[in-house]
Amino acid sequence: MKITRTYSKMAKEASVLLGKEIQVARKEKAWSEQVLANRIGISRTTLQKIEAGDMTVAIGLVFEAAVILGIPIFLEENPSLSNSIRNTTDKLTLLPKRIRNKTKKVKDDF
Template sequence: MNSIKSPRAYSRYAQEAVILLSKQIKLGRKQRQWSEQHLAERAGISRATLQKIEKGEMNCAIGLVFEVAVLVGVNLFEPGSADGLSRTIEHTNDKIALLPKRIQSKPKTIHDDF
């Protein structure tokens, strides 16, 4: 029995966010006057992978996309230095620590009033 996977559905917002990031990466590369091959070598990826990132393909590894973005100067999450992200990570960890460690599904209530 063959099972054919249907393509993953992404929200419109996620698709547009990836397109925006991919265009910012391409813009940053071109502003630096770097070829695709040069940026790919700097990032340690193939030129084909860089082309997928710049086209906004949704199946590229997020670590690779972020690394390429950083190399061309795209600010991720907030403008400024990397220590700004460290503070945000600490703040987020503090919030997570205040929440329950495990989240369980709420039991379904059965209405058996006939």
């Protein structure tokens, strides 16, 4: 049974935008779909899904396509993103490791 997921409008639009940016960068480099697909290690059909903004493609493949084409994924001056990763890790150490749902209050007012 195939699972159908629902995505927000913003998530769909972001996926379509990144796909179109990948397509533009590929065409600016005068690479065919097959050339880029081979560089990423995927099929041409998967690349077509990426460029169409298909939400079912693994995010790692989309990021790999963007990196190969030189598209910035996050707006950072540091291309390695190591400072951002370190800052986010520092924030995570200050937050609880587990989030528990609140337990129901016992009604003991007999």
